[in-house]
Amino acid sequence: MDNETARKLAKRIIDEAAQLSAKDTLALLDSHVARNYSLLCHEPVLRAEGPWLYTKDRRIFDGVAAYSAANLGHGHPLVRETLKAFLDSHAPTVLGRFMPDPWLALFGRKVCEMTGFERFLPANGGVEGPEAAIKLARRWAHKQGKNKPEILYANRCFHGRTLTVTQMFDLEEHAARDGFGPWPEGFKRIAYNDLRAVKDALNQNTAAIIVEPIQGEGGINVPDEGYLRALIELGRAEKFLVIFDEVQTGWARTGEMFAWMHEGPEARPDILCIGKSVSGGYAPVGGILADQRLMQLFGPGSHGSTFGGCPISSCIAYAALTAIEAEGLVQQAQEKGEHVWQRLQEIAEQSPRIKEVRGKGMMFGIELTQDGPDGHHFSVELLKLGAILKDTHKWVLRFTPPIVATRQELDFVLELIEQVFTAKTADAH
Ligand SMILES: Cc1ncc(COP(=O)(O)O)c(C=O)c1O
Numbered sequence: 530m531d532n533e534t535a536r537k538l539a540k541r542i543i544d545e546a547a548q549l550s551a552k553d554t555l556a557l558l559d560s561h562v563a564r565n566y567s568l569l570c571h572e573p574v575l576r577a578e579g580p581w582l583y584t585k586d587r588r589i590f591d592g593v594a595a596y597s598a599a600n601l602g603h604g605h606p607l608v609r610e611t612l613k614a615f616l617d618s619h620a621p622t623v624l625g626r627f628m629p630d631p632w633l634a635l636f637g638r639k640v641c642e643m644t645g646f647e648r649f650l651p652a653n654g655g656v657e658g659p660e661a662a663i664k665l666a667r668r669w670a671h672k673q674g675k676n677k678p679e680i681l682y683a684n685r686c687f688h689g690r691t692l693t694v695t696q697m698f699d700l701e702e703h704a705a706r707d708g709f710g711p712w713p714e715g716f717k718r719i720a721y722n723d724l725r726a727v728k729d730a731l732n733q734n735t736a737a738i739i740v741e742p743i744q745g746e747g748g749i750n751v752p753d754e755g756y757l758r759a760l761i762e763l764g765r766a767e768k769f770l771v772i773f774d775e776v777q778t779g780w781a782r783t784g785e786m787f788a789w790m791h792e793g794p795e796a797r798p799d800i801l802c803i804g805k806s807v808s809g810g811y812a813p814v815g816g817i818l819a820d821q822r823l824m825q826l827f828g829p830g831s832h833g834s835t836f837g838g839c840p841i842s843s844c845i846a847y848a849a850l851t852a853i854e855a856e857g858l859v860q861q862a863q864e865k866g867e868h869v870w871q872r873l874q875e876i877a878e879q880s881p882r883i884k885e886v887r888g889k890g891m892m893f894g895i896e897l898t899q900d901g902p903d904g905h906h907f908s909v910e911l912l913k914l915g916a917i918l919k920d921t922h923k924w925v926l927r928f929t930p931p932i933v934a935t936r937q938e939l940d941f942v943l944e945l946i947e948q949v950f951t952a953k954t955a956d957a958h
Pocket of ligand 1: 654655656657659687688689690741746775776777778805
C-alpha cells in the first residue's frame with residue numbers, strides 16, 4: 530500500500546472510532562468481546578491526559594491510574610514524542626530476537642541501572658513476570674538437587690491470571706479459580722506477613738517464595754516493617770530464593786523506586802518482577818530482573834516470546850523510565866503521598882464507615898466497616914461525582930492516583946471522597 534492511500538485509510542479508521550456512539554460502543558463490546566470484565570463506567574473514554582479520562586460529556590479523575598500502569602499519568606509527553614520520532618525513523622517495531630536491537634540494548638541497560646540488578650529478561654505485561662520467575666526458581670532448584678521444587682505464595686496475593694499463577698488466588702475468589710483445575714503441582718500457600726508460617730512451610734524442596742511487598746489486589750495490605758528483610762535473611766540461611774512481585778508496587782508507587790527499598794539494601798530480592806508503569810502505560814511491557822548467577826540459567830531456547838523486548842516496546846519503556854527519573858517521581862510520590870495520607874486520615878475520623886486507611890507513598894486502601902454499603906457502592910457514587918476508585922475484596926476501596934497529579938487535582942478527588950463518606954447517605958444505608 531502506498532503512503533497516500535495509507536494516510537487516507539488511517540484517517541477513516543481514526544474517525545470511525547471517534548464517531549462511534551456510546552450506545553454502539555457498548556453494543557459492540559457486548560456482542561463481540563468476551564465478558565470477562567464487568568463495566569463500572571458506561572461512558573466510553575475518548576481521550577486521556579495526565580490523571581484525566583475524557584468521555585463525550587465530562588472528565589473523570591483516574592484514581593487507580595489504570596491499576597498503577599499510569600503512574601506517569603496518561604499520555605506522558607516524553608513517551609509520546611519519543612514514540613512519534615521512533616515511528617518516523619522507520620525503526621522495526623518487531624524483530625526476531627536473533628537480530629541485535631539498539632532499543633533493547635538501551636532499555637536493558639536502563640532497567641538494570643534503575644533496579645540494581647545485573648540482567649533483565651523482557652516480557653509482555655505483568656503476569657509473564659511471576660511466570661518467568663517461577664520457571665527460573667524451579668530451574669535453579671533442580672540444579673540444587675531439589676527435584677520436586679516447591680514455591681511458597683501468600684494468602685490474598687495476586688500475581689496475574691495464567692494457569693500457573695491464577696491458582697494462587699485466595700479461595701474466596703471463586704470466579705478466578707472456579708472450573709480451571711487441575712492446577713499445576715509444586716505450590717504451597719502460607720499466611721502473608723507471617724515469618725513463622727514461612728519457617729513452618731519449609732522443606733528440602735522449597736525453591737522460592739513469591740510475595741508482593743505490599744499486596745495490591747488483596748486489599749492494600751502492608752506487611753510489618755522488617756518482614757521483607759527477614760524473608761531475604763531466611764532465604765539465605767535456608768537456601769531458597771525470594772521473588773518480589775513489584776508489578777504494581779514498582780516505579781515510585783509506594784514512595785521508593787521499589788517497595789522493598791523501604792527496608793534498605795538487605796531487603797533486595799533474588800528475582801524482581803516488573804510491569805505496568807515500566808511502559809508509562811503505553812504498551813504491555815514487563816519482565817524479571819536477577820543477577821547473572823541466576824539469569825544465566827535461561828540459556829537460548831529456554832524461555833522467550835515473539836514480542837517480549839521488541840523494539841517498539843523497548844523504545845517506549847526506555848522513554849518511560851527516562852520520564853520516571855526526569856519527573857523525580859519517587860520524590861513526588863513521597864511528598865504528595867504525605868498530603869493524601871493526612872487528608873484521608875481526617876476523612877476517616879469523620880466517617881463511621883471507614884474502618885481504616887492504610888498504604889504507603891501513593892498507594893492507599895480505604896477499608897470499610899461491614900455494616901453498610903460495600904466498596905462497589907462507593908465506587909459507583911464516586912464515579913457519578915467524577916472519580917474512579919475501585920473496590921477490591923468487597924470492603925476495600927483502592928486509591929492509587931497517577932503520581933503526577935497536581936496537589937490541586939488530588940484535593941479535588943479528596944473532596945469527592947470526603948463528600949461520599951461524610952454524606953448522610955453513607956451512614957443511612
Ligand atoms: C502484583 C501483580 N502482579 C502481576 C499482575 C499481572 O499483571 P498483568 O495484568 O499486566 O498481567 C498484577 C496485576 O494487577 C499485579 O498487581
